Amino acid sequence: MTGLRWGILATGGIATAFASDLRTAGLDLVAVGSRSQQSADAFAARFDIPRAHASYESLAADPDVDIIYVSTPHPMHHENARLALEHGKHVLVEKAFTINRAQAGDLQRLAAEKGLLVMEAMWTRYLPHMVRLREIIEEGTLGEIRAVMADHTQSLPTDPAHRLNAMELGGGALLDLAIYPISFAWNVLGEPTGIQASARLIETGADAEVATVMTHAGGAISTTLSSSRAAGPNTAYVIGTKARVEIDRVWYSPTSFRVVGPDGTVIEEYRSEVPGRGMQYQAFAAEGAVERGDVSGELLPLPVAESVGIMGTLDEIRRQIGVTYPGEE
Structure with a gap:
């Protein structure tokens, strides 16, 4: 493992499960960011995390964080992952990767431009x-x-x-x-x-x-x-x-x-x-990809190009069933 220093963006249920498995696996969880200091402090205290940030921007700017796990609801994934990438962080984004293919493709392009890993947290693939x-x-x-x-x-x-x-x-x-x-x-x-x-x-x-x-x-x-x-x-x-x-x-x-x-x-x-829920295996895979220099994720069970394609499949399914999310064109 590379010993990447992990930050967690948001403090909901899936973030709790991931933090628990990171701790079980002995990985380096150093920071958490929330929309309030109180929530960040409570999460940090629960998992013995040294730094608690009162905003996502502060977490993304933390110089001691190498990779950020984005665990907000689907419509926020694109914005939050983009924030992390723009601050030079590798990113593991909860599934579904984004809400549509266009957003997914934008993250793929930005990560490639910056030479960073962006990876969908489809933990099942890595079990x-x-x-x-x-x-x-x-x-x-x-x-x-x-x-x-x-x-x-x-x-x-x-x-x-x-x-x-x-x-x-x-x-x-x-x-x-x-x-x-x-x-x-x-x-x-x-x-x-x-x-x-x-x-x-x-x-x-x-x-x-x-x-x-x-x-x-x-x-x-x-x-x-x-x-x-x-x-x-x-x-x-x-x-x-x-x-x-x-x-x-x-x-x-x-x-x-x-x-x-x-x-x-x-x-x-x-x-x-498997100890815990098993979410640590995707973290191992992310660290391994960075260690190999495989920031495009081509050697991962779920490379970013495939995540973009899957979002296209979901777009077509939504078109057929008549589901459109607010703000979509």
Whole structure:
């Protein structure tokens, strides 16, 4: 590891989980920034962070911070990541990367201009069971991959003002939940060649349920279902001509899977043993990319170019289901 000095921008629930895993992994968490000194101080005290900033600008300007984790709601990602990049910091940006492809492309260009890493915090990509899954696919154990199926379905707050439902906060199942299985489909099958999407919108205009059927190279198919109003199995499958992988719930967090042959024979079983939630693995990957000088992220499980492409897929899904966020043209 490079020993990068981490700063965390914002102090919500996902920032709390990330800070906990950074501490579990022994990484160097040196600063936090919030919109109020009180919130920054409380977060710093909880995680023994030496510097607490009362603004995001102050955090970005901190000379002792090398990389900033942006954990604000989706519509703020672009502005906050841009702030960090403009101050010469590497950036790990919570998923979804931004709210649209145009913003994602802007971050990619700015990072390239400044020779900095900008990386989407799709932590699932970096978990040990996903690393092993990619190895199994590369080894040819599954044969030709014909299908990917995954759901991300939860029963979440129905308050219209909650960030999951408020359009001004990028509300809806798509950016918060569907990003997981859609990113997974991209990871296994590559960029979709065709997209069909359906959704149910609630009174705020946000999507409570969204389903996709996407075609990929060679005619392979992926299907995803995401919901913020009903909890489903949260499992995933990769189906090949020689074998399939069955990933247990919750498939996007540390879990187990089986490689199963056409006759039902279990070829391999994998069980995760991960300290904490597992968000430290994306931090390891970010530090490794900086150490290698791979600031374009080409060697990462989720390079920035792919994050930009995934945002394009989400844009097309939103076009089909009729979801537009405030301020978009």
